[in-house]
Amino acid sequence: MDTQNVNVTVVGLQWGDEGKGKVVDALSGVCKYVVRFCGGANAGHTVHVGGEKYALHLIPCGILRPEVLNVIGNGVVFDPTIAWQEIEHLRQRGVSVGPGNLLISAAAQVVMPWHKIEDTGSEGSLGEGKIGTTARGIGPCYADKARRSTAIRVADLLNEAELGEKIRRIADIKNRTFAALYSSEPMDVEAIVQEFCDYGRKLAGMVANTGARLRRAIAVREPILFEGGQGSLLDVDHGTYPFVTSSSVTACGVPAGAGVPPSAVGRVVGLVKAYTTRVGAGPMPTEQDNASGCRIRERGHEYGTTTGRPRRCGWFDAFAVKYAADLSGANELALALLDVLSGFDELKICTGYRVAGEAVMDFDATALQGVECVYETLPGWKQEISDARRFEDLPIEAREYVQAVEGLIGRPVGFIGVGADREATIVHNTQVRGFKE
Numbered sequence: 001m002d003t004q005n006v007n008v009t010v011v012g013l014q015w016g017d018e019g020k021g022k023v024v025d026a027l028s029g030v031c032k033y034v035v036r037f038c039g040g041a042n043a044g045h046t047v048h049v050g051g052e053k054y055a056l057h058l059i060p061c062g063i064l065r066p067e068v069l070n071v072i073g074n075g076v077v078f079d080p081t082i083a084w085q086e087i088e089h090l091r092q093r094g095v096s097v098g099p100g101n102l103l104i105s106a107a108a109q110v111v112m113p114w115h116k117i118e119d120t121g122s123e124g125s126l127g128e129g130k131i132g133t134t135a136r137g138i139g140p141c142y143a144d145k146a147r148r149s150t151a152i153r154v155a156d157l158l159n160e161a162e163l164g165e166k167i168r169r170i171a172d173i174k175n176r177t178f179a180a181l182y183s184s185e186p187m188d189v190e191a192i193v194q195e196f197c198d199y200g201r202k203l204a205g206m207v208a209n210t211g212a213r214l215r216r217a218i219a220v221r222e223p224i225l226f227e228g229g230q231g232s233l234l235d236v237d238h239g240t241y242p243f244v245t246s247s248s249v250t251a252c253g254v255p256a257g258a259g260v261p262p263s264a265v266g267r268v269v270g271l272v273k274a275y276t277t278r279v280g281a282g283p284m285p286t287e288q289d290n291a292s293g294c295r296i297r298e299r300g301h302e303y304g305t306t307t308g309r310p311r312r313c314g315w316f317d318a319f320a321v322k323y324a325a326d327l328s329g330a331n332e333l334a335l336a337l338l339d340v341l342s343g344f345d346e347l348k349i350c351t352g353y354r355v356a357g358e359a360v361m362d363f364d365a366t367a368l369q370g371v372e373c374v375y376e377t378l379p380g381w382k383q384e385i386s387d388a389r390r391f392e393d394l395p396i397e398a399r400e401y402v403q404a405v406e407g408l409i410g411r412p413v414g415f416i417g418v419g420a421d422r423e424a425t426i427v428h429n430t431q432v433r434g435f436k437e
């Protein structure tokens, strides 16, 4: 069945933090389901509604719309500790969360306390060569998923008799490994058994066969929004390995991570910032470790939602974004945080790379060391643009900047973000159902 005009997939086309929360929140207004399919609590999606700010890590952003059913898919590494904190926090703020609006895949992997110990221990032992992870246990949890014998899935939380045995067996292996590798003190295994049996009881009503539920929704053309985490250049296969996360975060990851056919991906909205940021180590060809980078960081409040770390900042890299857009088959772009660029005399966009004076033909995530950026320079604009609601309201230089992005990526810009609030969005050249004029 053709779902091109029913479903929407939102994926980041840079190194994450492209402002997915805001776009997913806007687009979830025309969807019945919002589904996370990759990553875990390493994500930090921020939504501003009516002057209130919500920072979500694991719970899909559709939770702020009462009519939306939110799904944590099988491809997610599910951290019950963080999920429960988020659920309680949302409830305290008057957002109801329960089986009526949140389902968790029984097949999702569970992030256990040992995954966080291993994440921190492994990073510590790598010294200068560390990845710069979020320390949320993401990589070790996906590693155990692949190993199988040391994995715990959400379904296991519901089987108390066997869960205790499983935790004791795996914790024994981890305790011995960590003592040898990191000289760690042993974990209190019985406390972990109690804690995770307790999560099983609290979450039981929300655990479901989410793939089946989504495939039924697809059969009757109920609209689904797939909410990407991280960004394409952090993808475990296609990103700047090893400085990546451990899951498939492009639109290619949707079918496996949600349990739906590839045809269900629908219209792909590739989300980009009007500039580039990166947290953690690894190549970033357009990085500006100078006054321009600092200015972007301060104006854009570029500090991690999950870890508070200052983000590395630089110019928009059209060469890298084109690669990511092609990989996900992006149909259109959402350009976030254009307002951050107000006040620059001139702006640069990277249009390609050179190595030893030779133009690079294709973006190659395995060969970014020592590339030299080729820049196009555009005039900046002085005025603040956060009140603009129509494309025509933008200064000519900002409009030209948007058009340059469209030309270089070869896709229309459907939405333009000019401020944090839900309303601070210009609906531009979109074809998303319910938004196109």
Ligand code: IMP
Pocket: 015, 016, 017, 042, 043, 044, 131, 132, 133, 134, 135, 136, 137, 138, 139, 229, 230, 231, 234, 243, 244, 245, 246, 279, 280, 281
């Ligand atoms: P991990 O996912 O915690 O293993 O971290 C691996 C790399 O991905 C590090 O460079 C992190 O900073 C980065 N990363 C993971 N999640 C996000 C995200 O949601 N936004 C931006 N960077 C992320």
